[in-house]
Every structure is written in C-alpha cells, then in structure tokens.
Amino acid sequence: MRISDTRNTRTPHEPVFIEDLALLRRRRTFKWQAGELTPDRICLGVAEMDLYAPDFLRETLDQAVRLGETGYGLCEAQEAACEKYLTEHHDAGLAGARCTTDVLTGLRTVLRLDLPPGSPVIVETPVYGDLLTVVREAGLVPLPVPLLRDAQGYRHDWAALADAARAGARGWFLCQPHNPVGRAWTAEEQSQAIALVLEHDLLLLANEVHIPLGLNRRLVSAFADPAVHRVRAYGFTSASKAFNIPGLKSATVYASDRSARALTEMPQSLLGRPGSLGAIATVACYEQGMDWLEALRAALADRVQQVLAELAGLPLAAEVGVPDATYLVWAEFPHGDDADRFGRALAESQVSVLPGAGFGDPGLAHCFRINAASHPAVLSEAFARIRAAL
Ligand SMILES: Cc1ncc(COP(=O)(O)O)c(C=O)c1O
Secondary structure, three states: OHHHHHHOOOOOOOOOEOOOHHHHHOOOOOOOOOOOOOOOOEEOOOOOOOEOOOHHHHHHHHHHHHOOOOOEOOHHHHHHHHHHHHHHHHOOOOOOEEEEOOHHHHHHHHHHHHOOOOOEEEEEEOOOOHHHHHHHHOOOEEEEEEOEEEOOEEEOOHHHHHHHHHOOOOEEEEEOOEOOOOEOOOHHHHHHHHHHHHHHOOEEEEEOOOHHHEOOOOOOOHHHOHHHHHOEEEEEEOOOOOOOOHHHOOEEEEEOHHHHHHHHHOOHHHHOOOEHHHHHHHHHHHHHOHHHHHHHHHHHHHHHHHHHHHHHOOOOOOEEOOOOEOOEEEEEOOOOOHHHHHHHHHHHHOEEOEEHHHOOOHHHOOEEEEEOOOOHHHHHHHHHHHHHHO
C-alpha cells in the first residue's frame, strides 16, 4: 500500500505530501469532503495540508492511544511549551498563557468577557471570514477596514484605522501573518499598531495562528514589543496550522501585563479544555517538531512558487502577490470576465478552491484563495485540468 511505500524512502524530518488522489479522497476531513459527491474532485480549498503526520507526532499519538490517553488534557505543559516556543522563535514576551480548544473559541471568549456588548471591532479585509462570525457571536459588531493594496502588496491603512478608532471601535484584530493575503507584518509595523492601540485604548487581539509558517523568514510576534504590556492585549496561536492538527483541538491564549489578571480569571469552561491527545501533540510539536517545521517551510515555499507559476501560465490576467507566510495563495482576477471564466473552469474541472466573497467583503468575488499545501503532482493535475477547461 502506498502509505508504507512512501514512508520507507525518506528521512524523519522530511515532510511527505500524499500524491495518490484516491487516498486523499478517502480522508474524512473538511478539506477533502468538499464536493464529496464529485468522484474526480481535487480539493485546494480549506486550510489543511495533504501531508502524512511526521514520525515524531505519529509515535507520540500512537503511544498515547495505546495507553488509552483519550481523556481531558493537562493545560500546564502545553501552556509552558507554547510560551517557550513563542519566546524562542518569535521574540515574544508573555505575561501568562492559557489553554483553549481552538483559536476561535479563545477569541470568542476574550471578546465576550473584555468588551461591552455592541462594541465595534476592527477587522481588516480581506480576512478569514470566521473572524467576522466570531465577533458577532460574541455580541459585538465587526467594523471592516480594507487593507491597502499597491504594487508592493498589502499594507495597513493607518489613516482608516485611526478613523475607525475615533469613530468608536473598541478592539482590533491584528493577524500575523494576515490570512488570506499572506502578508507578514514587520516589527516596525507591529510597533506602530501597538502605538495606535495605546492612543485609542483599544483591545488588541493578535491572531498568530499561522505565525510558525513564515516561508523565507522568521515572523515577529506582536508580543515582541515591550510596549504591548501597556495595552490590553491577547494573542492566540496553535500548532494546528503548522503541524496540520486542527482536528486535535488545542490552542493557546496569551496576554500582556495589562490583561494578565483577566486571563488568569477566565473560566476554563469558557475557554474550553483541549483533549489530552491535542495537548500531548501540541507539546510534542513545540518540543520535537522544529527540524520538520523548517523542512516544511522550504517545501511550502516551493509549492507556493509552483502555484504562482501555474497561475501566470493561464490565459487570464491574474494578479497575485508572493505571500511572506502561509501556504495560501490569494489570486485576483480584476479584469473583464476573467473571474467568471476561472470560476467556471474550476467547476468544470472539479477543482475546488475558496471563493473570495467569503473573506469579509462581497466585493471580493473576483478573488480566490488557493491552498498550495499539496503534492506537486496534485497541483499540476489541478492546473492542467483548469487550463484545459479555459
Ligand atoms: C486567521 C485564522 N484564525 C483562526 C483560524 C481558526 O483556528 P482554529 O481552528 O484554531 O479555531 C484560522 C483557520 O484557518 C485562521 O486562518
């Protein structure tokens, strides 16, 4: 069987992508069951990677399952491992960390407990759409502020952000890196963001779920600037994206000095408690996964380049930036009926990606988010079909 064949030919740190489409379609996950009635589908949508679990993780989970460790997770070890990871790899200085089941649960809990009902919260668009949902679920109001786009790529619109703050915004999501455009903020931009938060007494929500996935550089946490401790600030991360374990439900929330006490007092019942497999896996990722992660980042940078080259080869005028981070490619087709043609070609070729209108603004219908974390042969096959359909 292909699973064991592939395993014999590699080193323990080498990420192995799955080439066999029939095997991928058997995966009982959100990504590969999109369009489950389409037998010949290729799924490049939801942010899961088509990877085998790395050896260290498989062994850790195997042992845990053998011992019947399918209980409630222990938070302390995960919190300590996450804090050490963020300090050593992203220069963060934290004033406390707590476990939660996932980033969205952590965000919902913090928003609900830290802001008065009805408060507007700035969300820069295009954005991972569930962030808007979470703001609403917490009884608050999302205040979309579009990112600016120029020849260099996406950046913050400082004037619009200050206007939003003056108009009554009480919180701001700062996504490092920003999903879906893949922009990683520099230390200077993060400091400028914190200065704005301080000036307007906003609640800073630093969404750092993709922070391990800088492609060619190390990303800096918002908690690297000591000034963060003068504002009410929470950060959110997880091993889920970088190690492909969102199904294990384990994430970490951390705080600035000003928010440390509030974080300590947050009921675990609202944050949720990771399952033991999630907590055990997270500790293993942070403690044993760094060589694998480095190799993965290099592989993902290649996959992203492949997708960019494939897009450039289509008979359409795609505008695509090179992401600083993540394995997600944000493709825009602003001219003529290119977006419609691309959409039709996707449907005809049974290739699914995520449509742009789900990223916080119905005006993004000419955009698509393409997940590049697949085997090169799967990506080639997907684009060959799209080209043939155009
Ligand atoms: C920016 C961003 N925030 C949050 C999430 C959701 O994270 P979780 O599954 O831990 O709730 C995702 C998932 O892709 C994401 O991209």
